[in-house]
Amino acid sequence: MTRIRSFVRIAAVALLALAISIPMFAARGSANFTKFVAIGDSYGAGYEAGSLNERHQVYSWPAIIAKQAGLTICPATAAATDNCFAVPLISYPGLPGGELVYNGISVVQVPGSGAPLMSGFGRPFNNLSVPGYTVGAVLTIKGTEPIAGLGLPILRGLGTEVDQAIAQQPTFIAIWIGGNDFLGAVSQGDPTKLTSKDAFTAAYNSMLDKLVAGAPNAGMVVGTLPQTFAGPPLTSRLPSVIFDSSFRPVQFPAPVNGTVPFFYVPAGTTTPAAVPAGSIVLLSALSRIQQGFGIPPTLKTTPPFSLLPHTGEPLTDAEIITPAEQAAFAQGISDYNAAIVASASAHSVPVADIKGLFDRFATGVSYGGVTLTNTFVSGGLFSNDGVHLTDIGYALFANEYIKAINAAYGSEVPVASIAQFFENNGANFGTGASVILTPAAASAMTSIFQETVPAEPAKKLRAAHH
Amino acid sequence: MRPSSRLLLLISATLLIVSGASYGSGFSIFEQGAKATAMGGAFAATADDPSAIFYNVAGIAQQRKMAVMFGGTGINFSNQFTGDPNDPLTSGATGEYRAHTFIPPNAYFIMPVGSNLTFGLGVMTPFGLRTDWREPWVGRFVSRDANVKVVSVEPAVAWQTSDGRLALGFGAEYRRSHISLNRNNAAFNPFTGRIIDTANAYLTSDWDTNWGWNVGILYKMNPQWRVGASYRTDMTIDYEGSAHFTQIPTGIAPFDAVIKSQLPPDQGITTSVNFPATLIAGVATSAFGHNWDIEADVTHTTWSRFKSLDVNFNTTTALSFTRPQNWEDTYSYRLGANKKVTDDWDVRFGVVYDENPQPTQGVGPLLPDSDREGAAFGVGYRHGAWSIDATEFVLHFKTRSTNGISSDNFNGTYKTNANLISFNIGYRF
Numbered sequence: 001m002t003r004i005r006s007f008v009r010i011a012a013v014a015l016l017a018l019a020i021s022i023p024m025f026a027a028r029g030s031a032n033f034t035k036f037v038a039i040g041d042s043y044g045a046g047y048e049a050g051s052l053n054e055r056h057q058v059y060s061w062p063a064i065i066a067k068q069a070g071l072t073i074c075p076a077t078a079a080a081t082d083n084c085f086a087v088p089l090i091s092y093p094g095l096p097g098g099e100l101v102y103n104g105i106s107v108v109q110v111p112g113s114g115a116p117l118m119s120g121f122g123r124p125f126n127n128l129s130v131p132g133y134t135v136g137a138v139l140t141i142k143g144t145e146p147i148a149g150l151g152l153p154i155l156r157g158l159g160t161e162v163d164q165a166i167a168q169q170p171t172f173i174a175i176w177i178g179g180n181d182f183l184g185a186v187s188q189g190d191p192t193k194l195t196s197k198d199a200f201t202a203a204y205n206s207m208l209d210k211l212v213a214g215a216p217n218a219g220m221v222v223g224t225l226p227q228t229f230a231g232p233p234l235t236s237r238l239p240s241v242i243f244d245s246s247f248r249p250v251q252f253p254a255p256v257n258g259t260v261p262f263f264y265v266p267a268g269t270t271t272p273a274a275v276p277a278g279s280i281v282l283l284s285a286l287s288r289i290q291q292g293f294g295i296p297p298t299l300k301t302t303p304p305f306s307l308l309p310h311t312g313e314p315l316t317d318a319e320i321i322t323p324a325e326q327a328a329f330a331q332g333i334s335d336y337n338a339a340i341v342a343s344a345s346a347h348s349v350p351v352a353d354i355k356g357l358f359d360r361f362a363t364g365v366s367y368g369g370v371t372l373t374n375t376f377v378s379g380g381l382f383s384n385d386g387v388h389l390t391d392i393g394y395a396l397f398a399n400e401y402i403k404a405i406n407a408a409y410g411s412e413v414p415v416a417s418i419a420q421f422f423e424n425n426g427a428n429f430g431t432g433a434s435v436i437l438t439p440a441a442a443s444a445m446t447s448i449f450q451e452t453v454p455a456e457p458a459k460k461l462r463a464a465h466h
Numbered sequence: 467m468r469p470s471s472r473l474l475l476l477i478s479a480t481l482l483i484v485s486g487a488s489y490g491s492g493f494s495i496f497e498q499g500a501k502a503t504a505m506g507g508a509f510a511a512t513a514d515d516p517s518a519i520f521y522n523v524a525g526i527a528q529q530r531k532m533a534v535m536f537g538g539t540g541i542n543f544s545n546q547f548t549g550d551p552n553d554p555l556t557s558g559a560t561g562e563y564r565a566h567t568f569i570p571p572n573a574y575f576i577m578p579v580g581s582n583l584t585f586g587l588g589v590m591t592p593f594g595l596r597t598d599w600r601e602p603w604v605g606r607f608v609s610r611d612a613n614v615k616v617v618s619v620e621p622a623v624a625w626q627t628s629d630g631r632l633a634l635g636f637g638a639e640y641r642r643s644h645i646s647l648n649r650n651n652a653a654f655n656p657f658t659g660r661i662i663d664t665a666n667a668y669l670t671s672d673w674d675t676n677w678g679w680n681v682g683i684l685y686k687m688n689p690q691w692r693v694g695a696s697y698r699t700d701m702t703i704d705y706e707g708s709a710h711f712t713q714i715p716t717g718i719a720p721f722d723a724v725i726k727s728q729l730p731p732d733q734g735i736t737t738s739v740n741f742p743a744t745l746i747a748g749v750a751t752s753a754f755g756h757n758w759d760i761e762a763d764v765t766h767t768t769w770s771r772f773k774s775l776d777v778n779f780n781t782t783t784a785l786s787f788t789r790p791q792n793w794e795d796t797y798s799y800r801l802g803a804n805k806k807v808t809d810d811w812d813v814r815f816g817v818v819y820d821e822n823p824q825p826t827q828g829v830g831p832l833l834p835d836s837d838r839e840g841a842a843f844g845v846g847y848r849h850g851a852w853s854i855d856a857t858e859f860v861l862h863f864k865t866r867s868t869n870g871i872s873s874d875n876f877n878g879t880y881k882t883n884a885n886l887i888s889f890n891i892g893y894r895f
Contacts (some may be wrong), residue, residue: 104655104720242844367555369607370652370661380654380661390659399554406552414551415559419604423662423716425656 011352028212028348029219031411033069035175035415036085037126037162038062039138039207041399042388045150046128049101049384051152052131053094053114057087059391062127062174064398064416065405073169080122081208087127088154090119101386102377106418107384116153124164124263130154134195135203139210162207166214173211173447174401176354178336181389182329189269189282189318191328201339208347221404224337227330227357245380262294264315272314278323283320283376294319295305350408365396365420392421422447481894482569491796492510492769492823492835493744495613497539498536498572500855500888504844505802506816508763510748511694512804513684515853515892516574518624519588522696522746523635524644524682526584527624530774536573537855542566543882547834549604551878552870559604559878561831563597570594572890586622586637591615592698592740593643597833605831608874611648614739616641624682635682635696643703645737646670647777650714657721663714664725669735669777671707678741681861690752690753700743700771709779711794740771745762757806757818769793769823781885789832790873793823814857822866822871827873829866834880844888851894859886 013038038044038061045052046060057063058073066073066085074084091114093099098110118125130151139162141148143155158164165173181200185193195203211220262275281289288294292308294315299305321329335354344351361381364373372393373379378385381393389397399415406413492644500516502509509517513525545563547555570591578584593616619642624635652667682696710732716720748763771794779785794847804815818839824835846859863882870877 073560104657104718117715156699281673366875367553367647368605368874370555373655378654384656390673392654392661396554404553412551415554415557417549418661419555422602422604422652422658423658423660446741 011209019060026348027219027408029172029215029217029352030218031405031413033172033411034237035044035070035126035163035166036062036066036069036169036323037124037170037173038065038129039165040127040129040177041133041180042129042131042178043179043394044233045131046394047131047155048388048390048394049099050109051094051097051099051114051393052090052387053092053093053099054117054260056099056391056394057089059088059394060127060129061176061394061401062129063087064395065174065401066126067411068398068413070403074118074121076117078118078121084369085127086118086121086123086125087105088121088125089116090153091113095153102384105341107377119153119156119159122444124158126168126229127156128154128161128164130161132175132180135177135200135207136195137180138177139203139207162210162214168171170215170218172217172222175207175211175399176224176352177207178340180290181336182225182333185332186329187282187284187327187387189321191277191332192327194332195336197332197335197339200336201343203263204339204343205346208343208349212347219405220347221352221401221408222340222344222349223401223404224340224355225333225351226361227333227337228358244375261296262315263296264291264294264320265317267317275320276322276324278326280321280326282319282321285315288315288319334456350404352404354397354400357397357400360452361393370418372418392418395421472678473895477651481569487654491834492793493593493800493821494742494744494764494767495539495570495591495594496798496820497570497859497886497888498538498590498592499535499574500539500890501804501812501814501846502802502843503539503802503859503886503888504814504816504842504843504846504855504857505761506748506800506818506840507644507765507798508748508761508800508802508816508818509748510682510696510746510761510763511684511692512759512761512802513682513694514577514746515855515890516586516588517572517890518635518682519574519576519620519637520572520590520592522682522684522694522748523637523680524624524633524684524694524696524836525588525635526586526622526797527582527633527635528582528630529576530578530581532577532895533892534575534895535794535853535890535892536571536572537888538569538571539859539886539888541568541570541884541886543609543884545834545880547831548879548881549869550868550879553872553877554874556604556876556878561603561605562600562627564600566596566598568594568596579599582625582628582835584621584624586624587622588622588637589617590620591617592641592662595833597831599831605876606650607830608876609651611646611647613644613646614875616644616788617646618682626684631686633682635671635684637679637682638679639678639698639701640672641678641701641703641741642675643705644671644673645705645707645739653725654723655716655718655790657718662716664716665711665714665729668710668712669707670710671705671735671737674703674705676703691751693747693749695745695747695748697826698744701741702738702740705736705739707735707737709733709785728784729781730782733779735777735779737763737775737777740773740776742768742771742795751846759804759806761800761802761810763802765821767796767798770795772823789828791828792825793828794825796821796823802842805880810848814842816840816842816844816859818842820845826867826869827871829868829880830872830876831872834866834882835882836863836882838882839862851888853892854895855888855890855892857886857888859888860884862888 046057048056071085074086093110094114144149144157181195293309295311297312305311395416497503500519510522513522518525530822549559572590574588576586595614598611620639626633647669653664655662678699678701680698684694686692718875745766750761775789776835821837840861842859860885867879868877
């Protein structure tokens with residue numbers, strides 16, 4: 001009996017020792033959101049459907065984390081001394097132009113543009129994310145430069161994103177940056193425009209070095225980058241059907257039999273060639289294909305291609321992402337992610353699995369009977385520019401950050417519920433969201449915009465990116 | 467009115483008012499008589515009123531007077547769903563059932579013939595389920611309202627030895643059942659960037675039937691000790707029914723047009739449910755004296771037959787679905803006591819522990835089952851040929867969490883309590 005008891009005691013001590021000696025990931029700082037700041041790009045800013053505006057800024061991933069952590073979003077009239085999460089609100093329909101909305105036929109831009117509502121706000125914004133910014137940009141651009149873009153109303157010359165974050169003596173810093181180091185290259189179909197692996201790694205390390213030195217007690221979290229970003233909805237499979245002017249699909253008649261041998265002008269040549277098998281096109285190319293671009297001259301007399309004005313004219317190299325280019329993008333982003341994980345580890349910063357999130361987005365996600373996909377316009381995850389997320393998509397993005405924070409810091413921040421985006425959700429989440437576009441407004445816009453062209457994410461992105 | 471026509475009236479009334487709610491594990495209902503319920507359902511070795519037709523059919527052999535008994539169990543409950551703070555849909559959400567009082571009814575008639583045989587006829591509701599969520603319910607895209615109704619008619623016969631020590635019984639159960647499922651469909655509304663209810667899907671079956679049987683044995687070892695056992699067969703009911711799809715207009719004409727074009731036509735459906743077999747074994751004694759009668763029972767229910775809920779759509783076959791259930795066999799443990807206080811009055815106590823058959827993955831709005839413990843108190847009153855039994859039964863369901871592994875990606879915690887009041891009136895001719 002005594003022997004058994006002492007054995008039990010020894011075993012218990014041994015188990016305890018084992019438990020204590022298991023190395024735990026010691027994240028720096030703590031999950032204290034008293035002074036919460038965010039460093040990021042268009043995703044962090046809440047840029048949606050080609051526009052940054054107050055309707056969606058409050059659903060940026062940092063704003064959603066702030067709300068879930070118990071903070072309130074500052075109203076445009078807030079004073080600098082108010083204890084709230086300040087975001088650089090811009091009036092509807094937004095900057096650099098109105099948002100892209102669906103009118104029942106196609107995606108059109110809301111006319112007009114918005115204006116900054118808080119340019120005189122008396123302290124740096126908590127959400128410092130600026131659309132278009134790369135890892136390099138968050139360290140260098142202060143918001144006065146000609147290339148500052150939306151940094152003008154967001155950074156206001158008060159310093160770089162990193163400087164302004166440190167200046168606020170933050171208790172917690174959430175960071176997601178790096179998307180623009182490849183997105184510009186993807187949207188131009190040109191892997192040579194990727195930020196180099198070495199430059200990315202150096203910039204990421206210097207960003208975390210600076211933040212750790214400037215806010216040594218702050219909790220921090222970063223995130224990986226989506227490696228599926230050469231996929232829908234930014235890009236599309238080459239269509240096997242073509243659309244009429246009302247976007248109704250028209251089946252190819254014989255002898256085409258459902259597939260078209262698209263052609264384009266490869267880079268560095270003037271001789272058109274067949275698009276390599278396995279290529280994808282940028283979403284922005286679809287509207288040109290609908291006008292006949294990329295359809296070879298041999299089909300010029302074959303209906304319905306004969307009816308299209310540009311049949312026989314090649315697509316450009318920038319519109320085509322060949323399998324070789326897809327591989328180059330995948331490798332580039334994979335290198336960035338390795339750099340992010342290594343840098344985060346070296347700085348004791350947890351990493352949110354945004355790559356994994358986008359992998360799931362690629363196949364669709366389903367929660368309690370609500371299914372969301374990456375389908376353009378109707379899928380619910382990506383906004384009408386094909387690049388940025390919807391409010392719902394940003395909530396799921398924020399949840400990955402919350403999960404990483406809770407796992408690393410033992411905190412219990414509840415994730416954001418997509419039920420807040422149910423239009424008739426009842427008591428739990430208020431009485432439902434406001435309708436962004438009334439049917440009357442949609443129909444009015446249809447008459448304004450006769451051209452039925454889908455979003456052009458590449459152009460939008462470049463506009464934001466400068 | 468002759469007794470038999472009175473009985474027919476009673477049976478038809480019972481068939482009309484039947485309404486299900488799940489109070490045994492899974493979707494079984496073990497409360498088919500007020501006295502048995504007061505004893506925690508430990509009744510297989512006692513079986514001394516006409517509800518023996520349900521608990522142990524052999525027990526009607528020892529009842530040597532023609533008798534009729536009918537009643538029901540009024541069931542009220544409170545429940546609370548709390549969303550999982552780590553679930554991207556349910557975080558921060560709550561929910562509860564719509565308030566209902568369910569009254570699964572029962573009615574029994576027994577008629578001894580000679581000195582050894584007793585014939586019987588019972589009507590009861592051995593299964594049933596209702597999970598009707600109060601709107602607006604965040605889980606409405608999984609299930610708004612599920613309703614399983616079951617009513618059984620059971621002719622029975624039992625025989626006992628002349629010394630009354632051994633009894634054997636047999637019953638043939640004719641089971642009728644009806645199922646309905648109701649949920650909403652959601653879609654992303656590209657005009658508003660929000661998620662909206664676009665349609666309601668209501669699946670309802672006909673009343674479909676099958677036959678099963680049950681047997682029982684009751685053995686009195688000596689004047690103080692007795693044992694009983696009964697077995698009720700499993701059964702599969704194949705259902706035919708229809709699916710109704712109703713569009714929920716959003717008020718945005720082009721969107722509604724798309725939804726309308728995608729709405730499946732109303733159409734026939736088929737499904738089937740594998741009901742479990744139940745084996746009950748009990749031992750009872752009066753050895754404690756002072757007019758106490760104590761019984762302990764164990765029941766075994768073969769819920770592992772309920773592997774999945776499959777619904778086949780006749781026209782739009784792509785809608786056909788299989789919801790894996792993968793239930794497990796369960797045991798329940800029941801202990802009851804009956805004290806004859808006076809010639810007219812009995813008091814009764816019972817406790818029960820009932821395991822649930824449902825794996826964590828399957829816990830959801832359709833049926834959030836959990837282990838439950840119950841305590842009952844009842845009284846019986848006899849006056850001449852009349853008897854009245856009344857029971858208060860409190861059932862506490864253990865808090866059940868999906869632990870983040872809900873197969874519907876709908877995680878949360880379900881808390882349920884039920885209050886049951888059983889009432890029976892009997893008459894011995």
